[in-house]
Amino acid sequence: MADMTRGALAPEGYLPRTCDGTLREMLGEFGAVEVAGTMWCGKTWTSLSVSESVTRVGNPGVRRAVEADPSLALMGARPHLVDEWQDVPEVWDAVRDRVDSEAGARGLYVLTGSSSPRKERVSHSGAGRIARLRMRTMSLQETGESTGAVSLAGLFDGRFEPQLVQQRLEPLARILCRGGWPALVGTGAPASPRYLDAYFDAVFGVSVPRRGLDGAESRRVALSLARNLGTSAKYETLGADAFGGDLAPETAARKASEHVAALEALYVVEPVGGWDAPIRSKSRLRTKPKRYFADPSLAASLLQVGPERLLEDGQLLGLLFESLCLHDLAVYASALPGAGPDPLHYYRDSDGLEVDAIVELRDGRWAGFEVKLGESGVAAGAAALNRLRRKVAANPAARNPEPSFMAVLTGAGEFARYDAEADVYVIPLAALGA
Incomplete structure (x- = not known):
């Protein structure tokens, strides 16, 4: 396993992040680590800083190849980064199976993701094999x-x-x-x-x-969340804000809960x-x-x-x-x-x-x-x-x-x-x- 202090792909000018040490510790304990967080918060650069190779699943050509054979995403020197893995959720199972096949090995893969995948496309939880590190924007x-x-x-x-x-x-x-x-x-x-x-x-x-949700509706729910920032606003409140009198209160609350769940995912x-x-x-x-x-x-x-x-x-x-x-x-x-x-x-x-x-x-x-x-x-x-x-x-x-x-x-x-x-x-x- 490569030295975890700095990977070969560490970007020039990388600003150290508070979670750097936690990521290195996790790679010393688990076969793989998922670095999860909102878009553009720096997940890829932080993951590159400990990685020796990378597969960028977000690239359309790469994605098509990985969709046909998810194991292709795992090729490369380790720790190997699979960037935006959730674009091909089957990669998760491939990583989990590879970690299982190399029992006892640590620090094999780093995965980055800006969303939780659809559960029906992932067969295994990854428990005990893939740890999760939540990353946020800069403090x-x-x-x-x-x-x-x-x-x-x-x-x-x-x-x-x-x-x-x-x-x-x-x-x-x-x-x-x-x-x-x-x-x-x-x-x-x-x-x-x-x-x-x-x-x-x-x-x-x-x-x-x-x-599977309407983006315009989701924007309205997000605006209601901004108006109710830092509160425990009920779905009924969010639904009334977002949909007004266009929907029955029960329907509006249900739709608001669906959009909140998506924004959290x-x-x-x-x-x-x-x-x-x-x-x-x-x-x-x-x-x-x-x-x-x-x-x-x-x-x-x-x-x-x-x-x-x-x-x-x-x-x-x-x-x-x-x-x-x-x-x-x-x-x-x-x-x-x-x-x-x-x-x-x-x-x-x-x-x-x-x-x-x-x-x-x-x-x-x-x-x-x-x-x-x-x-x-x-x-x-x-x-x-x-x-x-x-x-x-x-x-x-x-x-x-x-x-x-x-x-x-x-x-x-x-x-x-x-x-x-x-x-x-x-x-x-x-x-x-x-």
Whole structure:
């Protein structure tokens, strides 16, 4: 097996990603790894960085050949990358069978995919043979717009040093509209409207119709999701938004659920599930997920807002900033040594208490986060976090009643600091990292 630190195909100028180490670890443990995520988030470059050869199934000529004989996609020095494998779903079974035939071999294949395949075209789950790594667009640390001086892993280990940050909202508004797309980092494009228009053209003009759904309808559902960003909006609400009085409410809700499922399968939309301290709590399953876009810029694009307009609309700016915080927390949390496949959650209970984000590790350690645009919201955020702290401590079924830490993430802020009186960290997002 080749050296996993850098493949022969590693692109020149490749910007390191937070998931690089996780990908190398997985290749040392499994016969194959699927790198899955939304289009254009950098999956191919990251996979090339550990690969020795590649088959690009998205190329029409290559696709025709692989459709006739899926084993052709597996030819090449290993680790071998099969890029956009889902265009020929039978490749999955071919990889699984090849891994089986070379029992004990590790790091044979890397697969990239921008959508979950139709299940009827895949015979085997790949369990135990093919691991999945979820990849997202670039975090602020990856784009160089966060110093990363405050480490999420360090906070869980009890390490923290105060930092001078001096972050303002104006740069964040531009970042929210540009997004974490690797192709746009360093280009100076303020809002990148044409790039995001092209993204949605590909989603609604090609990817959604391939799944048997109407792209125009899916666009309307996506717009409703943008309007209800970061909420647990019901399908009835989304259906009423998208289809108005054209359909019966039950039909509209059903169609909305189909389109949401498609957008999640295409990694355009990501659900964040509910959390409760008892590991067997029913509320973990019964709390409806909140939904965020794969990148905050997608919601901004659907709503047709630019940086200047965002700065005039504090409520929308706050919603998009919350989306950015959840995005970056997901990137950093997924790289933690003790992270499971879904370490990010939110908390809401019948008493009206809601906490924006919870990061929980496999060993039961957890931390709570509130998101505020600036220092003026820190006191309210700290109050919500400490209310949750007291509730969990009073729950005899809680597995680990005490959080490892609590933190308020801010947009604008002078310092990353510890508030001893509230027992809460105050961290501008531009200082947070893995």
